[in-house]
Amino acid sequence: MLDVLNTTTVEKRNLAPRDSRKTIGTVNVPNPRMVCRNVNVYYGDKQAIRNVTIDIGCNEVLSMIGPSGCGKSTFLRCLNRMNDTIDNCRVEGDIIFEGNDIYDPSIDVVPLRAQVGMVFQKPNPFPKSIYENIAWAPKIHGIVESKSDADEIVETSLVKAGLWEEVKDRLDQPGTGLSGGQQQRLCIARAIAVSPEVILMDEPCSALDPIATAKIEDLIEELRSHYTIAIVTHSMQQAARVSQRTAFFHLGDLIEVGKTDDVFTKPLHQLTEDYITGRYG
Amino acid sequence: MDLGTRKILDKSFTAVGITSILLMAVALLVVIVPIFSGGIGAIFFKGTIEHRKLQYEEFGNGDREVIQRQIEESDIYRNKVFAMLGEFETELESMTPAESRKLRSSYKKARKVLSHLLGPLPGDQEPILLRYRYGTTRWEQAEEALHDLLYVTKWDYSDPTRMAKQYFVPRMEEFKGTSLAVFFPFMEENLANMMLPEQTFYWGFITERSLDAHIFGGIWAEIQGTFFLAVGAMLFAFPLGVIAAIYFTEYAKDNLFTSILRSANSTLAGVPSIVFGLFGLAFFINTVKVSESKSVLAGSLTLAIMILPTIIRASEEAILAVPKAYKEASMSLGSTKWRTIVTVILPAALPGIITGGIISLGRAAGETAPIIFTAAVSVGATIGIADVFSSPTPALSWNIYNLASEHEAANEIRHVQYGMVLALISIVLLLNLSAILLRARISKKLKG
Numbered sequence: 001m002l003d004v005l006n007t008t009t010v011e012k013r014n015l016a017p018r019d020s021r022k023t024i025g026t027v028n029v030p031n032p033r034m035v036c037r038n039v040n041v042y043y044g045d046k047q048a049i050r051n052v053t054i055d056i057g058c059n060e061v062l063s064m065i066g067p068s069g070c071g072k073s074t075f076l077r078c079l080n081r082m083n084d085t086i087d088n089c090r091v092e093g094d095i096i097f098e099g100n101d102i103y104d105p106s107i108d109v110v111p112l113r114a115q116v117g118m119v120f121q122k123p124n125p126f127p128k129s130i131y132e133n134i135a136w137a138p139k140i141h142g143i144v145e146s147k148s149d150a151d152e153i154v155e156t157s158l159v160k161a162g163l164w165e166e167v168k169d170r171l172d173q174p175g176t177g178l179s180g181g182q183q184q185r186l187c188i189a190r191a192i193a194v195s196p197e198v199i200l201m202d203e204p205c206s207a208l209d210p211i212a213t214a215k216i217e218d219l220i221e222e223l224r225s226h227y228t229i230a231i232v233t234h235s236m237q238q239a240a241r242v243s244q245r246t247a248f249f250h251l252g253d254l255i256e257v258g259k260t261d262d263v264f265t266k267p268l269h270q271l272t273e274d275y276i277t278g279r280y281g
Numbered sequence: 282m283d284l285g286t287r288k289i290l291d292k293s294f295t296a297v298g299i300t301s302i303l304l305m306a307v308a309l310l311v312v313i314v315p316i317f318s319g320g321i322g323a324i325f326f327k328g329t330i331e332h333r334k335l336q337y338e339e340f341g342n343g344d345r346e347v348i349q350r351q352i353e354e355s356d357i358y359r360n361k362v363f364a365m366l367g368e369f370e371t372e373l374e375s376m377t378p379a380e381s382r383k384l385r386s387s388y389k390k391a392r393k394v395l396s397h398l399l400g401p402l403p404g405d406q407e408p409i410l411l412r413y414r415y416g417t418t419r420w421e422q423a424e425e426a427l428h429d430l431l432y433v434t435k436w437d438y439s440d441p442t443r444m445a446k447q448y449f450v451p452r453m454e455e456f457k458g459t460s461l462a463v464f465f466p467f468m469e470e471n472l473a474n475m476m477l478p479e480q481t482f483y484w485g486f487i488t489e490r491s492l493d494a495h496i497f498g499g500i501w502a503e504i505q506g507t508f509f510l511a512v513g514a515m516l517f518a519f520p521l522g523v524i525a526a527i528y529f530t531e532y533a534k535d536n537l538f539t540s541i542l543r544s545a546n547s548t549l550a551g552v553p554s555i556v557f558g559l560f561g562l563a564f565f566i567n568t569v570k571v572s573e574s575k576s577v578l579a580g581s582l583t584l585a586i587m588i589l590p591t592i593i594r595a596s597e598e599a600i601l602a603v604p605k606a607y608k609e610a611s612m613s614l615g616s617t618k619w620r621t622i623v624t625v626i627l628p629a630a631l632p633g634i635i636t637g638g639i640i641s642l643g644r645a646a647g648e649t650a651p652i653i654f655t656a657a658v659s660v661g662a663t664i665g666i667a668d669v670f671s672s673p674t675p676a677l678s679w680n681i682y683n684l685a686s687e688h689e690a691a692n693e694i695r696h697v698q699y700g701m702v703l704a705l706i707s708i709v710l711l712l713n714l715s716a717i718l719l720r721a722r723i724s725k726k727l728k729g
Contacts, residue, residue: 082613087534114615124606127629136624137614174726187610194614 016269021050024268025258029057029245033198033228034079039093041074041083048074052093052254054247056198061220061229063243063260065236067280070249072232076200079230080116081109097198114141117191121203123183125175125190130167133175133186134158137194153193160226161189162219181212188219192227199223201231205238217242236276240264248272313706320703323696327420328481330355331400335415335497340489351477358474362464363403366392369461387455391430398426399475411493412690418497420478422693427472431465486700494660495680495697496690502663504704506577506674510656511646513581513669514588518645519638521585522592523627526634529593530600531622550590555650557587562654575673577664580656587651588641595637599630632720639716643709649678659683677705 016024032055041049049071056062056079064072074083081102083089095102102112114137125133134157135150144150154171158164163185167178175186184204191199201220205213220229220242233239239246240260247257248271256269267273274280282290330351336342369388373381396402400416408414417423432449453465489499525546533539561583565571571579603626611621627634649657657679664672684691684698691698 080613082609085609085612110615110617112615113613118609118613120606120609120613122606124604124610126607126610126625137616140614140616140620140624190610190614 013266013268015267015273018270018274020269021253021255023053023254023257025256025263027054027257029055029060031058032056033058033097035094035096036079037094037096039075039078039091039095041071041078041092042090043086044088048252049078050252054254054257056228056230057245058228059224059226060245061224061231061243062245062247063239064230064232064247064249065234065239065275066249066255067275068234069251071252072247072249073202075249075254076202076230076232077118079198079200080113080118082113082118084109111141114194115196116198116200117194117196119184119187119191119199119201119204122207123180123187125178125183125186127174127176129172130175130178130186131171134190134193137190141194143194157189157193158186160192160223161185162215162222163189179212181208181215184208184212184216185219188216188223192223196227198228198230201229203232203234206234213238236264248275250275316699316702316706319696319699323700323703324483324486326481326483326696327478328483329416329418329420329423329476329478331416331476332418332481332483333479335418335492336485339411339492339497340485342485355475355477358471359399361471362395362399362467362475365461365464365467366402369456369459369464372460384456384459387452388461391452394426394430398423398430412496415497417476419696420476423472423476423478427468430468487704490663491660491697494688494690495684495694500677500680500697500701500704502661503675503677503680503701504708505663506657506661506676507646507678507705507708509577509664509666509669509674510580510584510652510676511642513577514584514645515638515642517582517585518589518592518641522589522638523596523634525589525593526596526600527622527627529597531618531626546590546593549586550594553650554587554648555653557583558651558654560586561651566655572671575654575656575658576671577656577669577674578671580652580674580676581669583651583655584645584648587648588645591641591644592637595640596630596634599633599637600626602633603629632723635723636716636720639712639719643712646712647678647705647709649682652676652679659687677701677708681705 016022034056036052036054036056039049039052040047052075064076066072077083078091078095079102081091083091091103097112097116100107126136128136131154134154135144138144138150138153144153155164155168158167163182166182167173167186175183178186184207188199188204205216208216217238220231223229231239231243243260245258246260246263248255248263248267248269250271256263256267256272258268263272264276267276330348333343333348334352337345337348373385373388376384392402396405396413396416398416401408401414417426431452433452433455435448435450437446437448451465453462456462456464483499486499487504488501490502491500492498529539529543533542561579565579565582566574566576571582607625607629608621611625612618616625656673657676658673659675659680661673661675664674681698681701684694684701688694
């Protein structure tokens, strides 16, 4: 990783100037899962996101990086309308998922959130048993009808999240009694249980130790074959390790987006280069 | 400020804090100990044969043969007393009216005290009130009555600058030289033989109804009335309060309307309870006419209005204390707002909500003023569950007040009053204890 960072500073390339706020790089991908066009987000009078246009491809991991307050989490939360819960938040622009604008008034947010799941910064299992944590959402969506259905979904979700071996003997214990890394994988299992197509992860490892982080990163790599994943992270190393494409945000603007290797080795924008080489953070 | 001063300040602060807590504990002991000992006296006491007779005749308690035998036993001595009275009465007849006038009036007084002690005497009319049909039922009352019989209370007014002084003159002196002179020492010696005191455990004090306005019997009607009123209040206030709290925390927008609602709620919490009582009378009984006059229903509604703000506040706090992460997790899984509230937020807030509810239940059980005009009567029968819509009920809080201030024989039945206070305190403490236990249990279940 350090080599990569060092080489980028050596190469002399034509970089977009620091004050250019236009997105550069490859915004479009063939056969995208989600399409975002000119997304603007306001908190009251304050604009948090300006004109973000980006595609999220199938079975790819898109990482979003940028300094604190750049709007990457806000943008992530637009993708399953979690911003609806914030009172004065307003979203403009189009976010197309399965052919529909998810902000269209006719769209029901309940099935949308089942299809676009989310994992949060701090592990937040419900104060229920491990089993209940996972079976709860499939039950309310009517995915499971019988006890055996539920058992099956609990097992497959936990297996996919790599947690089954560790917890199979204590499914009736409270989910809050697990370690931080296990809790986060439980939350991932919980999100998987409703068979989403996209999983949004908002700094899923920032509260975890390196070993737990490594496990989650391995898990993300495995999940990629079934799901589209958008991950917000503070760690550039993590972005480089887990993602295929990387988007760099700065003060509400999407500055650069492209293949992860390109962004980290041959950034096109001065701000991107400054950020990944650690000039500011 | 230098380090030494700061340390001294810290220490003196601790000292003041501990002192005030100790003072509170001492005050609590000073209040609780007499209540406890007095209250226990309503259940454990030395009961006389009159108590057992009453229990058998009015409630059917006790072994008929044993009581019959004891009555016969005590009658041996009582009959001797009655014989003495008879002898004296004959003696009175033989005197001239001038001689007998003074003796007659003294004898009448003595006879009255004696009938209080032993029950109706031969030649008395069958009393109408139950309280005159039996003698003293408790040994300490019997001893007091004996003292009244043996001594006449007089007051010394000789020094007009001071309060009058009480002194006792043996009643025997009034009957010097008559055949009744032997009666007084006989009474003093044989009181125990006439009353047959026995250590009594009167569980019925809690489970039986009262007789003749609490002169005899228990307090079950009051306990039951308190229970009906408090539970009825909770039935109305708890669901409403929790729903209001959900509205405040999850649905209400921050605008003028909600801030008015909030301050109305806070104001309501500070309104004196007597105002709620009058409101209940004016609104529930006179305006809405939920019942013809006082009823458990009207009282419950009034109490419900009174405890509603507390329940709303406690539930609101409990709901706000639920981590936002639970709500986000639930929403992100595609749960509707309502389902999130019902299946995630409310269960997590349950310990706090239940604690608030049970503490309010305790308050509803102990409050007097709201039920004075809406539900409480001082003397009443035990009511059934079907009567709550139309009947008033006795209740512990109101009857404690009534016995302390208005009851005609308040002095003789202090033990009943203590017993009621103890029962009420026990009920409230038990409710609070169960709140603590329930809270601990649910929190443990949630945390694991």
